[in-house]
Amino acid sequence: MSLSSTLKQEIIKEFQTVSGDTGSPEVQIALLTRRIERLTEHLKNHTHDIHSRRGLLSMIAKRRRLLNFLGKVEKKRAAAIAKKIGLKD
Numbered sequence: 001m002s003l004s005s006t007l008k009q010e011i012i013k014e015f016q017t018v019s020g021d022t023g024s025p026e027v028q029i030a031l032l033t034r035r036i037e038r039l040t041e042h043l044k045n046h047t048h049d050i051h052s053r054r055g056l057l058s059m060i061a062k063r064r065r066l067l068n069f070l071g072k073v074e075k076k077r078a079a080a081i082a083k084k085i086g087l088k089d
Helices: 005-015 025-045 050-073 075-085
Strands: none
Touching: 005 025, 025 050, 025 075, 050 075
Protein backbone atom coordinates (compact mmCIF):
# COMPACT_ATOMS: atom_id res chain seq x y z
CA MET A 1 0.00 0.00 0.00
CA SER A 2 1.56 3.24 -1.09
CA LEU A 3 1.30 6.49 0.81
CA SER A 4 -0.32 9.61 -0.60
CA SER A 5 2.13 12.35 -1.51
CA THR A 6 0.73 14.75 1.10
CA LEU A 7 1.08 12.17 3.89
CA LYS A 8 4.56 11.35 2.69
CA GLN A 9 5.57 15.02 2.75
CA GLU A 10 4.20 15.42 6.30
CA ILE A 11 6.23 12.44 7.50
CA ILE A 12 9.35 13.73 5.77
CA LYS A 13 8.96 17.18 7.34
CA GLU A 14 8.52 15.66 10.79
CA PHE A 15 11.54 13.35 10.66
CA GLN A 16 14.04 15.17 8.43
CA THR A 17 17.37 16.06 10.01
CA VAL A 18 18.04 19.10 7.80
CA SER A 19 15.89 21.00 5.32
CA GLY A 20 15.42 19.04 2.10
CA ASP A 21 16.42 15.73 3.70
CA THR A 22 14.53 12.79 2.22
CA GLY A 23 17.06 9.95 2.38
CA SER A 24 18.31 9.88 5.95
CA PRO A 25 17.73 6.66 7.89
CA GLU A 26 15.27 8.47 10.17
CA VAL A 27 13.05 9.47 7.25
CA GLN A 28 13.28 6.04 5.65
CA ILE A 29 12.41 4.30 8.92
CA ALA A 30 9.44 6.61 9.51
CA LEU A 31 8.08 6.06 5.99
CA LEU A 32 8.50 2.30 6.27
CA THR A 33 6.76 2.31 9.66
CA ARG A 34 3.73 4.10 8.23
CA ARG A 35 3.58 1.69 5.28
CA ILE A 36 3.90 -1.28 7.66
CA GLU A 37 1.01 0.05 9.78
CA ARG A 38 -1.24 0.46 6.73
CA LEU A 39 -0.38 -2.96 5.35
CA THR A 40 -0.99 -4.57 8.74
CA GLU A 41 -4.50 -3.11 8.78
CA HIS A 42 -5.07 -4.45 5.27
CA LEU A 43 -3.95 -7.93 6.29
CA LYS A 44 -6.35 -7.98 9.25
CA ASN A 45 -9.23 -7.87 6.77
CA HIS A 46 -7.61 -9.97 4.03
CA THR A 47 -5.99 -12.84 5.89
CA HIS A 48 -5.31 -14.94 2.78
CA ASP A 49 -3.33 -12.25 0.95
CA ILE A 50 -0.01 -14.10 1.01
CA HIS A 51 1.79 -11.84 -1.49
CA SER A 52 1.14 -8.74 0.60
CA ARG A 53 2.23 -10.60 3.73
CA ARG A 54 5.55 -11.38 2.04
CA GLY A 55 5.96 -7.69 1.19
CA LEU A 56 5.19 -6.78 4.79
CA LEU A 57 7.90 -9.10 6.08
CA SER A 58 10.31 -7.58 3.58
CA MET A 59 9.52 -4.06 4.80
CA ILE A 60 9.94 -5.11 8.43
CA ALA A 61 13.34 -6.62 7.63
CA LYS A 62 14.43 -3.48 5.78
CA ARG A 63 13.38 -1.27 8.71
CA ARG A 64 15.32 -3.54 11.09
CA ARG A 65 18.44 -3.28 8.89
CA LEU A 66 18.16 0.51 8.82
CA LEU A 67 17.78 0.63 12.61
CA ASN A 68 20.79 -1.66 13.05
CA PHE A 69 22.86 0.56 10.74
CA LEU A 70 21.82 3.68 12.59
CA GLY A 71 22.61 1.98 15.89
CA LYS A 72 26.15 1.24 14.71
CA VAL A 73 26.67 4.82 13.51
CA GLU A 74 24.97 6.70 16.36
CA LYS A 75 23.15 4.92 19.15
CA LYS A 76 21.44 8.09 20.38
CA ARG A 77 19.83 8.76 17.00
CA ALA A 78 18.69 5.13 16.74
CA ALA A 79 17.17 5.20 20.21
CA ALA A 80 15.47 8.54 19.53
CA ILE A 81 13.84 7.42 16.28
CA ALA A 82 12.76 4.09 17.81
CA LYS A 83 11.12 5.90 20.69
CA LYS A 84 9.50 8.49 18.43
CA ILE A 85 7.85 5.91 16.16
CA GLY A 86 6.93 3.64 19.04
CA LEU A 87 9.28 0.68 18.72
CA LYS A 88 10.62 -1.23 21.72
CA ASP A 89 14.26 -0.72 20.75
